[in-house]
Amino acid sequence: MKLDKTDTHTLKMFRETTMELDRLYSAFARSCGLSDPEFWSLLLIYEGYETQSQISEQLSLSRQTLNSAFKQLIKKGFVRLIPYEHNQRTKQAVLTESGENYVEEHILTLHQMEEQAWRQMTSEERRMLVESSRKFTNLLKNIRDNEKNKDN
Numbered sequence: 001m002k003l004d005k006t007d008t009h010t011l012k013m014f015r016e017t018t019m020e021l022d023r024l025y026s027a028f029a030r031s032c033g034l035s036d037p038e039f040w041s042l043l044l045i046y047e048g049y050e051t052q053s054q055i056s057e058q059l060s061l062s063r064q065t066l067n068s069a070f071k072q073l074i075k076k077g078f079v080r081l082i083p084y085e086h087n088q089r090t091k092q093a094v095l096t097e098s099g100e101n102y103v104e105e106h107i108l109t110l111h112q113m114e115e116q117a118w119r120q121m122t123s124e125e126r127r128m129l130v131e132s133s134r135k136f137t138n139l140l141k142n143i144r145d146n147e148k149n150k151d152n
Contacts, residue, residue, distance in 0.1 A: 041066065
């Protein structure tokens, strides 16, 4: 079923809005002197993610892309990889003191800006944004999964 002109326009506006938000986050990462994967990896490690595998899954990045980001973060002195005692092949990503200071000084600024923007929306707008975004994401995932299953 084809969308009517109004729905086609609103879908286009939605895509443009999500791309604009992505560009905004990318610009913030660059202003911190980091690539997107470096930026989000530092933030996720700070928030408690421990392994490259967890971070790769959360960010939907290939392990190769994430590994390149980690090499840069290690080179910059922000992250150390420590092998787990029970599994030497899996390593825990840990912020160095320099990395923790960097996150708190630069990256957490983004959280403050997000919170400031969030407070400028009504509680109803915030609730609707979260619910609508979550619903659209889940619907899209379901459609994608159904398409994958058709191919199998």
